[in-house]
Amino acid sequence: MSIHTKQTAANPERLNDRARMLISCPDGPGIVAAVSRFLHEHGANIVxxxxxxxxxxxxxxxxxxxFDLPQLQKNLPDVEKDFAAVGEQFNMEWSIRPLNRKKRLAIFVSKEDHCLVELLWQWQAGDLDAEIAMVVSNHQDMQPYVESFGIPYHHVPVTPDTKKEAEQRQLELIGNDIDVIILARYMQIISPLFIEHYRNRIINIHHSFLPAFVGGKPYAQxxxxxxxxxxATAHYVTEELDGGPIIEQDVQRVSHSDDVSELKRIGRTIERVVLARAVKWHTEDRVLVHENKTVVFN
Amino acid sequence: MSIHTKQTAANPERLNDRARMLISCPDGPGIVAAVSRFLHEHGANIVxxxxxxxxxxxxxxxxxxxFDLPQLQKNLPDVEKDFAAVGEQFNMEWSIRPLNRKKRLAIFVSKEDHCLVELLWQWQAGDLDAEIAMVVSNHQDMQPYVESFGIPYHHVPVTPDTKKEAEQRQLELIGNDIDVIILARYMQIISPLFIEHYRNRIINIHHSFLPAFVGGKPYAQxxxxxxxxxxATAHYVTEELDGGPIIEQDVQRVSHSDDVSELKRIGRTIERVVLARAVKWHTEDRVLVHENKTVVFN
Amino acid sequence: MSIHTKQTAANPERLNDRARMLISCPDGPGIVAAVSRFLHEHGANIVxxxxxxxxxxxxxxxxxxxFDLPQLQKNLPDVEKDFAAVGEQFNMEWSIRPLNRKKRLAIFVSKEDHCLVELLWQWQAGDLDAEIAMVVSNHQDMQPYVESFGIPYHHVPVTPDTKKEAEQRQLELIGNDIDVIILARYMQIISPLFIEHYRNRIINIHHSFLPAFVGGKPYAQxxxxxxxxxxATAHYVTEELDGGPIIEQDVQRVSHSDDVSELKRIGRTIERVVLARAVKWHTEDRVLVHENKTVVFN
Amino acid sequence: MSIHTKQTAANPERLNDRARMLISCPDGPGIVAAVSRFLHEHGANIVxxxxxxxxxxxxxxxxxxxFDLPQLQKNLPDVEKDFAAVGEQFNMEWSIRPLNRKKRLAIFVSKEDHCLVELLWQWQAGDLDAEIAMVVSNHQDMQPYVESFGIPYHHVPVTPDTKKEAEQRQLELIGNDIDVIILARYMQIISPLFIEHYRNRIINIHHSFLPAFVGGKPYAQxxxxxxxxxxATAHYVTEELDGGPIIEQDVQRVSHSDDVSELKRIGRTIERVVLARAVKWHTEDRVLVHENKTVVFN
Known part of the structure; x- marks a missing residue:
């Protein structure tokens, strides 16, 4: 179906020579000068x-x-090798990603579909510049819908008794080339071991304005x-329930006349918008994490 | 697919005896008293x-x-007959609709799919309490997607030369039992004759905050x-281009760094949200039109 | 100074015969009919x-x-006497207030002035239809400013040792003719005895989006x-700290780059807007309280 | 009065060695590297x-x-002299302002006081880091209020016959050391000659969401x-009425039940917030103008 097959980058020719660098380090004099001089001397132009x-x-x-660097693919290895000295000088954590190496997403979903539908819609509209490598679910409901987009769907049932095996199976499916896991209303607690594997790379959507209404049934609360x-609040998952670094939040006005089911209905729209923004920013390298907070450049 | 087939009213048992009455008339003393006494004496309870x-x-x-009226289906004809006297006394335009007689929508669409996708998503989530009777388009792109929801799709090509015949064909397709036509980014001017048939029953989404940027290419403007x-602005279509009664508007913040294509991307989300709200309110009998303005009870 | 002396109702002549009735009661059939018939039969027109x-x-x-009632002042006592039967029939809590009997406010303030300044500005602009009967403060800082509006200012120092005497002094100042007390960043805990005197008539502004960040230093939290x-959250004060019925809330977007002092600066604007809305709605009889929630008609 | 006399910078000791540089130039490679290297080599640290x-x-x-530069006052003249070569190389328009040289404002006002009151409130709260050098008005109403802040007030009557002389008198009052003129609902058309003197330095607040409702009576429109x-829209004044570069805009939701006077009341709050943001950003050197648009760094 035509709605499912498009997915072209806005300006593909531009992006082939473009890359993004992320840096975190202790503050000190001369960092901007060192970075911008380095890039200039290596022929890169800061965009x-x-x-x-x-x-x-x-x-x-x-x-x-x-930045744009002519013949990026050929030249990037040298740039990275040379930048190591700058990184060491300023005690940096740093990374460079060429834009044509898209981030790979795994979306975990349970029975509620609205967040998944929004991500797929934004992806097929070309607004989410990433690859959706797979959808993993403890239910089979969404399988035909997801597969109609040409995306692999893995059904991994979870029961209280099989939780450990299920996580093991999920880790196998994900393998080594997934950049970020999206919990699109997945509704299952993730184990500390799993979290440790994907530190600051699991994004959850919580259906309240955290830290109000931590835990279950936030709309009833x-x-x-x-x-x-x-x-709604999109955040990286940590060992503390609903306590990880917040990426994005938004709210909507309600009134005394909205009962719990109406709050849920209104909430669904906030949830999908907030999660989609957080995922977009993550895939565009706009989010840096420091301790329990995010820096979001947007 | 499971995502496409649910569509159940929230509390169906409640709605069987519920109806809505809309009234417009010249102001005068005693109207509320007359209406509420009438309903009370006929056994109805105002909700x-x-x-x-x-x-x-x-x-x-x-x-x-x-209001709720026991055995609504059986009793409504008598209520309507009796209310005629009240209506005459106050020179009212009035109507009563039982809630289990859902409004029937025809959605017109061109190539851009975001507004249609949102309406279908809200409909299948049970948030849009209406029947989508058909989708009409001058292109074939969306046919498989729409038909996967079990909704009839009619392809009516439109060229400058065949515009009149196309409208005639559309009117035949619509027949006599469509309550409202949704122009979900249809991108074609509707003829005065067509508008006259569906006075205050054609909803358009214009991609600007009207009256700023009337006409074409509003994001470039x-x-x-x-x-x-x-x-974005949802409004009833009148003979004046982008000049009809406004139902709903909303805005989103942008900055100097957003170029036209980014404005379009941001705009798509506003357009679909604003159109969906307007359609929901119309289907819930919340919008009354007086001259070139709306009264929206929400 | 001219800025301080105007304070005229928008349409004073209209309001002389206008009144508002508030009703709370167990639901049942015929209430609206009974009330609207009563008003119609007594010559009142529902606005x-x-x-x-x-x-x-x-x-x-x-x-x-x-509603408008000709010769309201003369006729209101009879209307109230007659309505008692209706009230009894439906087990109503009810009240009627003629609009020309303005509500009388006492504003409590400590050292931070922004909420007080906003209320005085809205009041002198004619947007707050109430009488500001007095300002009470545990500091003297604002005295000249408040008195320049012609409003009495009472300095009642509060220390841990004299808290009880201070509250006694405040109750004496307030006397029997204050309708509502506004805690415009008063920063002192009010005693249960005091709260009991003014149940659902003390409005506080809390500087967070409750229930997030209950208690002290919410911006640091x-x-x-x-x-x-x-x-920020405007709520009626109850015995539970920051736990009373919420009247109004609003939020503002912040980012990683806003430190605590910047959050406070941004917060000041939200606080004064939210408090002013809550006070306006209370003075316009738009807020009804049921258990720990409000119904706000606006 | 205490409310009028405070006005201390948040961290005055920090600001003594801090300055801001604004640059506009044709794009080209190496600009950021050149600027950051220049600052680093001159001992400045980019904040x-x-x-x-x-x-x-x-x-x-x-x-x-x-940036912070040790002993800024002593060293700045040399920095500016040396930077001229960089500026010439890249064909820059550039300027450097030490933060302790506050911008000087002249506020023009007519009879409506809300925008002026907001600016004075933000200024006395320390949120507007500027000097209010004078208030100029064609009416005397606000004189005592403004003078109570210790700010000079100049009454310059304007009639159709004396408009030219009035502008001449205003130019004399302003002299050579005013950085920006704020039209805080001044309601008089400014002559092209006057505009030419203060190109991109006159900020007006228009009471509509431009370009909707250009010209008079926007709330009635x-x-x-x-x-x-x-x-409401804050913009720099150009020769085209309400057509200059937009600095900031915001909106508020209204409904069918708001008449023109209620729209004005709601609008007053948007106007004062929007104007205050624009003035704050201008005084913090966040606004650059290019042709008929602004770049706002915030």
Whole structure:
């Protein structure tokens, strides 16, 4: 079906020589100068650059640089080798990603489909510049829909007794080439072992404005408290339930006349918008994590 | 596919005896008393009621009443017959719709799919309480996708030379039992004759915050003017281009760094949200039209 | 100074014969009919009417009616006497307020002035239809400013040792003719005895999106959690800290680059807007309280 | 009065050695490297840096750099002298402003006070880091209020016959050391001659979401068109009425029940918020103008 098959980058010819560099390091004088001089001397042209210093006195420095480098594929290995010295000098964590090496996503889903549908819609519209490598679910409901997009669907049932085996099976499926796991209303607790494998690379959507209404049934909690706005929160998963670094949040106005089912209906739209933004930003290398917070360049 | 086949009303048993009444008339004393007494004496219980008086001195009165009436199907004809006297007394335009007689929609679409996809998604999620009777398009692209929902798809090509015949064909397809036509980015001018047939029953989505950027290429116009918010407007179609009664509008923040294609991308989300809200409100009898304005009870 | 002295109602002549009725009672058939018939038979014309039924099966009914009654001042006592029978029939809590009997406010403030300044600005602009009877503060800082509006200012120092005497002094100042107390960043815990005197008539502004960040230093809590939106909450004060019925909430987007002092700066604008809305709605009889929730007709 | 006299910078000691550089030039390779190397070699540390390239092929480059330079006051003249060569090499328009040289504002106001009150409130709260050098008005109403802040107030009456003389008098009052003129609902057309003197340095607040409702009575226009959102636009004044570069816009939801006077009331809050943001951004050197658009780094 035509709706499922398009997926072309907006300006593919431009992107072949473009890359993004992410840097985190202790703040200090001369970092921007060193990075921009390095890129200039290696023939790269900076297209966009963002930086942020957290707590100017003795703080952390974060930078995102998008640059064009002629014959990127051929030249990138040398650039990376040479940049190692700069990275060492400033004690940097850094990475460079050519834009034509798209990030690979695995989407975990349970029975509620709205977040998955939104991600697939944005992907097929060309708005999500990534590969959806697979969908993994503990239910079979979405299989025909997902496969109609040409995306592999893996059904991995989870019961209280088989949780450990199920996670083992999921890890095998994912293998070594998945960049980020999206919990698109997956509704299962992920084990610490699994989290450790994908530190800051598992994105969950929680259906409340965290830290309000941690845990289960947040819409019922919101109804009982009589709040006037409900929200959703996309965050990286950590060992603390609903406690990981927040990537994005948004809210919508509600009123006394909205019962729990109406809150859920309104919430579905916030959830899918917030999760899609977080995934988009992650795939565009806009999110850096420091301790329990994110720096989002957008 | 499971995603396509559900579509159950939230509380079907409740709705069998529920109806909605819409009233417009010149303002005057005693209208609310007359209507509520009438309903009470006929055994109906008012569940929700909204009223609005436009310009208290010599103005117009608008009312929406939702009520439960035991054995509605059997009793409604008598209620309608009896209410005629009340309607005459106050010079009312009025109508009553039992909620289990769902409104029937025809969706017109061209090549851009986002508004159609949103409507279908909300419909299959049970959030749009209506029947989608057909999709009509001047292109064939969406046919397999629409038909996978079990919805008839009619391909009616339109060329400058065949415009008149095409509209004739569309009117035949629609027949007599379509309540409202949705132009979900249909991109064709509708003829005055067609509009006259469906006065205040054709909903269009215009991709700007009207009355800014009337006409073609509104995102290019917005980019050139350097606005800091872009928007979308859902309105009833009248003979004046982009000039009909506005049902709903919303906006999203943009910045200098968003080029026209990025404005279009952001705009797509606003367009589908705004159109879906307008369609939902129309199907829930929340919109009354007076001259070139709407009263929206929500 | 001219800025301080205007304060005229928008359409004073209209309001002399206008009143508002608030009703809460167990739901049942015929309530709207009974109320609207009563008003019609007593010569009143309904200008606006809102109703809401919480949980249709065995729930609560809430109504707000604005009506014009010729020679209101002369006729209101009879109307109230006659309505008692209707009230008894449906087991109503009800009240009628003529609009020209403005609500009287006492504003409690500490050192931070932004909420007070906003309320005074809206009041002198004619947007807050109430009398500001007095400002009470545990500091003297704002005295000249408040008195320049012609509003009495009472300095009641509060120390840990004199808290009880201070509250006694405040109760004496307030006397019997204050309708509502506004805690405009008052920063002192109110005693249960005081709260009992003004049940659902003390409005506090909490500087977070409750129930997130209950208690002290909410902006520091928000910064540490790395939230992407900060908010404010106006609520009625109950014995549970920051736990009373919520009247209004709003939020503003923040980013990683906003430190605590910037969050406070952004927060000040949300706080004053949210508090001013809540006070406006309360003074316009738009807020009804049921258990720990509000019904807000707006 | 205490409310009027504070006005201390948040961290005054920090700001003494801090400056901001603004750059606009044709895009080309090596600009960021050249600027950051220059600053590093002159002992400056970049605290924050934003850049934007409009239309990467053959477009324009914009940059805002905030840096700390030890003994700024002593060293700045040499830095500026040396930077001239860099500026010439890249054909830059550039400027450097030490943060302790605050921008000087002249506020023009007519009879409506809300925008002026907001600016004065933000200024006295320390949120507007500028000097308010004078208020100029064609009416005397606000004189005592403005003077209570210790700010000079100049009454310059304007009649159709004396418009030219009035502008001459205003230019004399302003003299040579005003950085920006704020039209805080001044309601008088400014002459081309006056505009030429202060190109991109006169900020006006228009009470609509431009380009909708250009010209007079925008709230009446909005009411007649039945829009569902109303807005305000802060822009630099050019010879084309309401057509200059837009700095900031925002909107607020309205409904059918809001008449023109209610739209004005709601609009006042949007106007003062939007104008205050634009003025804040201008005073923080966040706004660059290119042709008829702004680049806003925030």
């Amino acid at each position: 966009q650059s963002d930086q942020y210093t957290m707590d100017p006195e003795g703080g952390m420095f974060f930078m995102r640089v998008e 919101a109804y009982n408290r009589g709040v006037k706005l409900i929200g | 929700q009621s909204d009223q609005y008086t436009m310009d208290p001195e010599g103005g117009m009165f608008f009312m929406r009443v939702e 917005a980019y050139n003017r350097g606005v800091k918010l872009i928007g | 606006q009417s809102d109703q809401y039924t919480m949980d249709p099966e065995g729930g609560m009914f809430f109504m707000r009616v604005e 928000a910064y540490n959690r790395g939230v992407k939106l900060i908010g | 924050q840096s934003d850049q934007y390239t409009m239309d990467p092929e053959g477009g324009m480059f914009f940059m805002r750099v905030e 909005a009411y007649n068109r039945g829009v569902k959102l109303i807005g």
